[in-house]
Amino acid sequence: xxxxxxxxxxxxxxxxxxxxxxxxxxxxxxxxxxxxxxxxxxxxxxxxxxxxxxxxxxxxxxxxxxxxxxxxxxxxxxxxxxxxxxxxxxxxxxxxxxxxxxxxxxxxxxxxxxxxxxxxxxxxxxxxxxxxxxxxxxxxxxxxxxxxxxxxxxxxxxxxxxxxxxxxxxxxxxxxxxxxxxxxxxxxxxxxxxxxxxxxxxxxxxxxxxxxxxxxxxxxxxxxxxxxxxxxxxxxxxxxxxxxxxxxxxxxxxxxxxxxxxxxxxxxxxxxxxxxxxxxxxxxxxxxxxxxxxxxxxxxxxxxxxxxxxxxxxxxxxxxxxxxxxx
Ligand SMILES: Nc1ncnc2c1ncn2[C@@H]1O[C@H](COP(=O)(O)OP(=O)(O)OP(=O)(O)O)[C@@H](O)[C@H]1O
Ligand SMILES: [Mg+2]
Numbered sequence: 001x002x003x004x005x006x007x008x009x010x011x012x013x014x015x016x017x018x019x020x021x022x023x024x025x026x027x028x029x030x031x032x033x034x035x036x037x038x039x040x041x042x043x044x045x046x047x048x049x050x051x052x053x054x055x056x057x058x059x060x061x062x063x064x065x066x067x068x069x070x071x072x073x074x075x076x077x078x079x080x081x082x083x084x085x086x087x088x089x090x091x092x093x094x095x096x097x098x099x100x101x102x103x104x105x106x107x108x109x110x111x112x113x114x115x116x117x118x119x120x121x122x123x124x125x126x127x128x129x130x131x132x133x134x135x136x137x138x139x140x141x142x143x144x145x146x147x148x149x150x151x152x153x154x155x156x157x158x159x160x161x162x163x164x165x166x167x168x169x170x171x172x173x174x175x176x177x178x179x180x181x182x183x184x185x186x187x188x189x190x191x192x193x194x195x196x197x198x199x200x201x202x203x204x205x206x207x208x209x210x211x212x213x214x215x216x217x218x219x220x221x222x223x224x225x226x227x228x229x230x231x232x233x234x235x236x237x238x239x240x241x242x243x244x245x246x247x248x249x250x251x252x253x254x255x256x257x258x259x260x261x262x263x264x265x266x267x268x269x270x271x272x273x274x275x276x277x278x279x280x281x282x283x284x285x286x287x288x289x290x291x292x293x294x295x296x297x298x299x300x301x302x303x304x305x306x307x308x309x310x311x312x313x314x315x316x317x318x319x320x321x322x323x324x325x326x327x
Contacts, residue, residue, distance in 0.1 A: 063101040066238055066270040067123070072096045072132035074115070074122045089130070092118045094294040096132070100238070100270045105260075107285030107302065108274045109317065115294040116274045120240045123272070124158055125149055136238060154184055157231040159224070161243035166227050167215040174211030177201070177230045184234060200229040203266075204259060221252035225259065232267065239271040245280060257284050278317050282306040290314045 074093035077086030092115045100106045108116050121127045123134050125141050134141045136156060144152065160166050167176055174197050180186075181193045198208035204225040215223055224244060231239055241260065245253040261284065264271065275281050281288055281302070288305040290298040290313065298311035309315045 065099050067100040068135040070097050070133040073130045075130045092294050103268050105271045105285045107281035107288040109278050109281045110291030114291045120242050154234045155237045157236040158240045159227050159231045159244045161246050172212050173226045180233045204229045242274045
């Protein structure tokens with residue numbers, strides 16, 4: 001059995017407890033084939049047929065590039081003088097380049113403090129990079145002023161780790177999801193906006209009548225679904241998930257990962273999925289970037305990185321996975 005990221009083929013059903021058996025099959029497929037790397041995960045819209053890596057690479061290169069990060073360096077202020085003025089800078093993200101294609105999920109993995117969130121925030125222009133380009137669908141975001149950025153942020157959303165901290169406890173979840181629709185003046189009437197929120201709630205497997213509830217009335221997994229619904233409200237072309245399932249227990253993690261995969265197939269967005277957990281990144285991603293001390297040290301298909309890492313640092317990450325094979 002191969003993993004299907006398209007939402008149209010065979011999918012793992014985590015909720016009913018068969019997930020782990022199914023994932024063991026995935027591992028079996030990739031380990032018991034005599035090292036034949038032509039057995040790869042199916043990321044294509046072919047209903048679950050296995051394709052060779054050559055065909056896959058060809059199809060991937062055919063796809064449109066949505067995001068291109070070129071020689072990106074991000075520095076933070078270092079030592080300060082007695083007046084509090086920074087007298088040095090510390091590079092955190094160092095000369096990073098990669099691309100994300102249409103409808104592709106690129107995993108970004110690395111140990112705590114290596115610069116993953118900093119890279120994500122720099123892509124969103126929440127931190128100004130020191131040098132390099134971030135080209136989203138042909139526009140270099142580093143050249144835009146704040147007004148132009150506000151418009152383009154509609155296409156670029158982020159889902160954070162802590163779903164409770166991301167939601168205002170005094171605002172109903174319906175109003176929280178509706179907020180981006182109000183800000184960007186989507187639809188002419190409030191009634192239409194409300195209808196869209198109900199639709200979004202149902203998309204993330206919640207109910208329309210949850211609209212008037214407050215964040216504390218939901219579980220952690222449900223709150224993360226609410227954050228995903230809010231991020232999807234403006235139908236972005238690009239999403240960054242920053243440790244979006246790290247605070248959830250493992251079965252809820254799997255449900256949210258499957259939800260993200262289903263929504264990706266339905267809404268056709270591209271994404272970067274940031275995590276320190278290589279198993280999670282392997283499960284959700286088409287391609288994986290491995291980051292160490294601010295640099296990308298290895299890049300490859302999710303299966304190659306997980307089953308056949310070539311860089312010593314990636315090998316250490318793989319060896320450190322407890323009970324490898326759960327995802
Ligand atoms: N605003 C800031 N000012 C100065 N240094 C910062 C700032 N934000 C982050 N750093 C430093 O940059 C480094 C990378 O932090 P970052 O949050 O990007 O790591 P990370 O890979 O996301 O880690 P984690 O997996 O724990 O989330 C850390 O050493 C951190 O202390
Ligand atoms: Mg982080």
